[in-house]
Amino acid sequence: EVQLVESGGGLVQPGRSLRLSCTGSGFTFGGSAITWFRQAPGKGLEWVGFIGSEAYGGTIQYAASVQGRFTISRDDSKSIAHLQMSSLKTEDTAVYYCSRGSGWCDYWGHGTLVTVSS
Amino acid sequence: EIVLTQSPGTLSLSPGERATLSCRASQSVSSSYLAWYQQKPGQAPRLLIYEASTRATGIPDRFSGGGSGTDFTLTVSRLEPEDFAVYYCQHYGSSTRAFGQGTKVEIK
Numbered sequence: 315e316v317q318l319v320e321s322g323g324g325l326v327q328p329g330r331s332l333r334l335s336c337t338g339s340g341f342t343f344g345g346s347a348i349t350w351f352r353q354a355p356g357k358g359l360e361w362v363g364f365i366g367s368e369a370y371g372g373t374i375q376y377a378a379s380v381q382g383r384f385t386i387s388r389d390d391s392k393s394i395a396h397l398q399m400s401s402l403k404t405e406d407t408a409v410y411y412c413s414r415g416s417g418w419c420d421y422w423g424h425g426t427l428v429t430v431s432s
Numbered sequence: 433e434i435v436l437t438q439s440p441g442t443l444s445l446s447p448g449e450r451a452t453l454s455c456r457a458s459q460s461v462s463s464s465y466l467a468w469y470q471q472k473p474g475q476a477p478r479l480l481i482y483e484a485s486t487r488a489t490g491i492p493d494r495f496s497g498g499g500s501g502t503d504f505t506l507t508v509s510r511l512e513p514e515d516f517a518v519y520y521c522q523h524y525g526s527s528t529r530a531f532g533q534g535t536k537v538e539i540k
Contacts, residue, residue, distance in 0.1 A: 349529075351477075359469075359477060359520055361529035375527055411476055417524035418467040418482035420489070425476055 316340040316421045318412050323426030326402055334397040334426060336412030344390035345369060347416035350397050352408035353425075360408070364416045365395060380406075402430045434458055434523050438532035444540040451508040453535045455521035460501045467522045468497055468506045470515075471534075477520065481506065511537070 322334040336348060349364035363376035365386045374386055385398040395412060407430045413419035435458040445451055455466070463484035469477040479488040481497035484504055494509040508515055516539050521532040 358534050359471075359522075359531045361531070377528065417465060417529075418479060418488075418522070420479045420482075422476035422478075 318421055318423035320412050320423040320426040323428045325429045327432050328404055328430055330402055331400040334410055336395040338393045343393035346414050348395040349413045349419050351411045354408045366416055404430050406430050434530050436521055436530050436532035438535045442536045444538050445511055446540045447511050447513055449511050451511055451537055453506040453519055455504040455532050457502045461523050463500050465524045466504050469520045470517045472517045
């Protein structure tokens with residue numbers, strides 16, 4: 315069974331950093347792109363960025379709203395991807411999801427809540 | 433930047449009825465890069481349709497997608513109780529991805 319599990323969310327003050335993790339199982343993690351999305355409370359879905367598989371050069375792309383502040387990485391030996399978030403703003407408050415794929419995404423984690431507040 | 437506009441914002445229907453959801457792009461997009469997702473409260477989105485008209489694994493055939501250019505449609509032929517949810521369209525381009533604002537399908 316394909317599973318993706320996010321972790322690392324929590325309450326953080328504006329300007330601080332936080333790292334989210336996404337652990338995959340039940341599929342060839344190293345052969346899959348991983349995409350991060352977020353959803354602010356009561357709002358719609360927003361693409362954050364993705365990291366391609368190493369076989370496709372490990373391409374990384376970010377949404378303009380997080381470019382320069384967020385960094386996506388992966389460790390295929392551990393079937394884990396990370397979303398390093400820095401210089402956090404209150405508007406980054408959201409549930410963060412990781413998913414499999416780079417375009418359409420067929421499996422999603424349950425999400426982890428990040429609250430940016432003083 | 434491609435903007436996706438979904439309509440209507442809310443669709444009030446009864447079980448057994450047909451639901452037709454619209455997604456309009458601000459410029460022509462390839463059908464290969466259009467997907468639809470369903471999201472229920474407190475749950476992650478679920479992929480329904482990709483490449484505009486291909487059902488994802490395990491998706492019932494009452495769900496169908498179509499369209500091209502700037503106008504795309506998701507149709508649920510006969511609504512089941514579990515189909516009442518929010519639906520999002522998504523475009524996946526070469527350097528960005530965009531979602532529509534969502535259509536809520538609620539029980540009338």
